[in-house]
Amino acid sequence: MRRYLIRKLIFAIITLLAATMFVFGLSRMAGDPLLLFAKPGGYGMSPERVEQLSQKLGLDKPLVVQYLVWLGRVLTGDFGETIVSETSVRKLIWERVAPTMQLAVASFILAILMGVPLGVVSAVKRGSLSDYVSRTIALIGQAAPIFWVCIMAILLFAVTLDWLPVGTAGPDDVSFWTWAKFKYLIMPAFALGWGPAAALLRLTRSSMLEVLDSEYVTLARAKGTAYRVVVWKHAFRNAILQPLTTSAIILASFVTGAVVVERIFAWPGVGQLMTDAVWNNDFPTLTSTVLVFTAIFVAMNFLADIAYGILNPVIRYD
């Protein structure tokens, strides 16, 4: 187990490094950042000024050197300055981490609380009313485009009914644990959490059905074990493996979803910072934000690997 963990940890670090290279390369392919300041022959930027700027930003050095310099600075916590406003990227990201975390954690809890129990119930009571209701919730959640759900939610709850506010993460001077602030979170969290909840529900249901059909479950029933015990102790423990390995992928969908949700609800999170950076060709901000999400995701993946190793000793890692 210890060797397995160390191996996973080393791989997680290598993965992170590979991801930084990929992100850095992609952001450079997106275009020469200097062109933002100085279009050739335009805007009265003299060649001297261009040279000065490219020296300041380190753009005159080879790409590998640029990467290593960037990586070294990132590792010490220095994300550089944005191209657009020349403010510290670290400060910019730091301001926006909390809203994104609130949104992600709320959606993840929502997804698990909705997905797993409903999935088990709908597998156990296959063909019943609760099965159909659960599956309808899952079907709509997986089929409806997230931006459309957001717009329809705004149309229904904010425009027509006027129940919930929309537009920001709420007033700044109010504590998170108050209704005044919390009501801003409801719509975005549901919009973001519905899809993942549906995915979890489907997976839990499908693997639960498979396990319930296996012989040891029949045997356990034949022995006279109570049905509730069979479902939760015998079947559920095996059935949860498949959804568990997928939970990492589900977390990835939060990153994609958060970008859209944060845009529509004007939620002041990292996702919004990211899309802004893409459109502005602002590579220090872009690479840093992607890196922050990547680091979080690698950590989540590592946790999933640990859980997988503990829960399923049958699968041998050597």
Added chain:
Amino acid sequence: MEDENASISYFLGTDALGRDILSKIIAGARITVLVVVAAVGTGVIVGTTIGLVAGYFGGLIDDIVMRFVDAWNILPGLLIILVIVLVLEQSLETLIIVLAIVSWPGAVRLVRAETLSLKNREYVALARVAGASNTRIMIRHILPGVVNIVIVTATLGTGNIILLEASLSYLGAGIPPPEPSWGRMISEERQYIDAAWWTSLFPGLVIAMVVMSGNFLGDWFRDRVDPTLRQL
């Protein structure tokens, strides 16, 4: 030049430029199907093959493949596509390739996980004792066991790709104009939402219904190919 609600001549109303929404939806269907079938087909075939090989042989191959998949998975797909589309020229071919690239790792992960648990089963060991080659074991004994998960994956994949394409079109990086696109319809009409709700409602409903139909098809197919379920 204004939004018009549903009428006999325009079943689903018209958009801000007076264009019939139903006609735009129908025209958008053709292009969506083309993009999605091409992208998902490529992604699932590549992903299943790689997942099967990685899971079966394990060791170094498995490590290399899975690290690659991990590295790919941790990158936010939507953002990567946005950047790639901005770098390359926005075209249908680019979109299809990019969607396929984004969709294959999901299949790898699930197929590999399933293969890992199947390859230690006794019937596989017996097949090996009987002299079956690795290729034969993979294709004849393990592939049928993972078909189930592949179908579920492909179904979910189809839906996800349609949704991803719609999100891209919504953000302005999907199907390039002048081809009609469901996602772009919603994005273009978003500003008129409180005056003309139907311009956003119907294209979204169509996307949802198409994705849902794909999921139903997958469920049905799953019940058909899985004899153990049919016995229930």
